Amino acid sequence: MRIFEFIRPTDPASAIAAAAQSKTAQQGADVRFMGGGTTLIDLMKLNVETPDRVLDINRLPLDKIEVTPNGGLKIGATVRNSDLAHHAKVQKDYSVLSQALLNGASAQIRNMATVSGNLLQRTRCVYFRDTAMSCNKREPGSGCPAISGHNRTLAILGTSEHCIATNPSDMCVAMAALEATIHVQGPKGSRAILFGDFHLLPGNTPNRETVLEPGDLITHVTLPPPVAGSKQLYLKLRDRASYEFALASAAVVLTIAGGNITRARIALGGVGTKPWRSPDAELALTGKTANEATFRQAAEAALRGAKPQSENGFKIELAKRCLTYALRTAATN
Amino acid sequence: MPDEDHQSRPSSPTRRKFLLTTGSGVAASVVAGYIPALANSAAGEGDAAPVDAVPNIEGAVPIALRINGKEHSLRIDPRTTLLDCIRETVALTGTKKGCDHGQCGACTVHVNGRRVLSCLNLALMHDGEEITTVEGLLTPDALHPMQAAFLAYDAYQCGYCTSGQIMSAVALLKEPCGPDDASVKELMSGNICRCGAYANIVAAIQQVRKNA
Secondary structure (H helix, E strand, O other): OOOOEEEOOOOHHHHHHHHOOOOOOOOOOOEEEEOOOOOHHHHHHOOOOOOOEEEEOOOOOOOOEEEOOOOOEEEEOOOEHHHHHOOHHHHHHOHHHHHHHHOOOOHHHHHHOEHHHHHOOOOOOHHHHOOOOOOOOOOOOOOOOOOOOOOOOOOOEOOEOOEOOOOOOOHHHHHHHOOOEEEEEEOOEEEEEEHHHHEOOOOOOOOOOEOOOOOOEEEEEEEOOOOOOOEEEEEEEOOOOOOOOOOEEEEEEEEEEOOEEEEEEEEEEOOEOOOEEOHHHHHHHOOOEOOHHHHHHHHHHHHOOOOOOOOOOHHHHHHHHHHHHHHHHHHHO | OHHHHHHHOOOOOOHHHHHHHHHHHHHHHHOOOOOHHHHHHHHHHOOOOOOOOOOOOOOOEEEEEEEOOEEEEEEEOOOOEHHHHHHHHOOOOOOOOOOOOOOOOOOEEEEOOEEEEHHHOEHHHHOOOEEEOHHHOOOOOOOOHHHHHHHHOOOOOOOOOHHHHHHHHHHHOOOOOOOOHHHHHHHOOOOOOOOOOHHHHHHHHHHHHHHO
16 A cells, blocks of 8 residues: 555545645545545555545544435435444335445445445456556556456446446445435535436546546435335345345336336446436336336336446346346335 | 453463564564564563554554553554554454455454444544454453354354454344344355354354343
8 A cells, every 4th residue: 555644634624625636536536535445445455546645534524314304315425334224214215225235245344334435436347456457447548458358247338448347336226216416515615416417437538437526525415305105125136145246236216006107216236337327217117007017128128228248248137137026026015 | 351361371371472472573673663562572571561662663643542441552654454553553463354355354343332344444544432352352251242152152163254253243233133044144244254154153143142
C-alpha cells in the first residue's frame, strides 16, 4: 500500500473542500473519502487505488435513518448496511432493499460497509484488480483482456468494446427498482441525482463510473414514499449459497389488482455494467395479467440486446429464469 | 488475556511466551522498530505488558486504542490495518491473518460490540473505540461459553480460523437470527474453514444459543 495522509474532517464542508483538491473523483483519484473501507482498503492493498489523502467520513453526522415529511425515507451516507437492512420501516415498506442487503457480502462486512460506499462499489473483474494486467477501467487505453479472456462472471448488458466489467452491488439493484435519489453536496452546492442517472455506462471511458466530480460528497439517499400493497422480492443466483457475488439477480416491485399488474419496477444485478433498471420489462408487465406467460415475456424483454462473451452466454437464460422466478414468487406471495 | 495467563502460571513458560521471546529477538535485530511491542520486550523488560512502545517510525501518527478494556497509546504508520496493529503493534496474536482481503473472516474482531473484519479497517479509523479480540472473551477463571462449546463440540481441526469463528459466533448471539441451522450457517458464511469443521461449528453455536 502506498503511503497516504489520513485526515478526519470535522464537518462536511471541510471534507468537501479537501476532496475538491483531487484531480478526479473517478478511478485514480488522489483524494478519497473512506466509509467502511471494505472496497477502498482492499483496492489500496492491491495498488489499484493509490490516494495521497484519505478522508475518514465516519464521524460526520451522516449516520441517521429518518422518515421524510412525504412518508419516504432519508438514509444517511454512513449508515451501515446491516443497520439499514434491519431497520423496521425498511423491512416493512422497502423489503426488497432489506433482502438485497442481506444477500450481499457477510455479516461482518455488512456491519462495516456504508450506503454511500455501496453506491460506489467497484467491479470484481479480475483484470481490474490485478495491476500486472491491462485494464481500460484502471488504465484507460491499455486494453481489455477480459473480452478474450476470463469473462464468465462479467456483464452481458451495457458493455462496450472497451469494458465488460460487472457492477457487483446488490443494494444498488434494489435502489434502482425503488427509484431512489442520491443527494450530493459539492463545492458548488447541493444537488439531487436520480438513481438511474448516477452510474455511467463504460462506453469509451470505463474509468468514469459515476457522475461525481472532485469534492462531491454523497450525504444521503432518499426513497420515495412506499407504494401501498406492493409485492417486493430480491432473488440472487450465485455459485454458492452465501457470501458470493451474483451471477444474476432480480429486484421486483409489483402492484397487482384483480389479477392485473398495475405497476412494475424491475432491476437486474450481476449482468450489467451498472445496476440495470429495465423499462422494457416494466412495459411488458404493466397492464397485463399476472401469469407465467407475462412473466416470461418481461424476462425476454429485459434481456433483449444482451451481448454474450466467450464464457458468459449462460447468463442470458439464467437472468431470464431469475426474473421469471422472482416475478412468479412475488406475485403469489 | 495473555497477561493474566502469565500471572496465573508464572513459572510455566507457555508456547505463546516462548514464541514472543524468540520472535522478538529476530524483530529487534532485523527490523527494529517495525514490531515495536516485541522489540520492547526484547529490550529486557520481561513480563511487563509489551505495549505502548513509541518507536521511531517515519510518518507515524498517534492513536489511542482501547483493546479488551485496556488503553493503548501508540504511534503507527497510517497504513496499518486494525489487524496488523492488534497483532504486530499490540502483540495480541489470537486474531489471525488469513486472506488479508476480506474474504475469509479469520481476522474477525468486535468494534463497539459489533463484529467486523480487522483486515479491511485502518487502525486509525478506530481511535477511541472499544475493540474486543478473542483474548478479551475469557476471564481469568473461565472460558467464554462459546469457547467452551467449541472445545466440547470439537469445532475445529487446525484451529487457524477458530478465533474468527468464535468472534463471529459470539456476535451472532446478539444479532437477528432464525432458530434453525440454516440461519446460523447463513450468518456464519463470512468465516471460511478449510478443514471443513462447519457441522461441529454450527452444533457448538446452537448449543450456546439453546442455553442462553
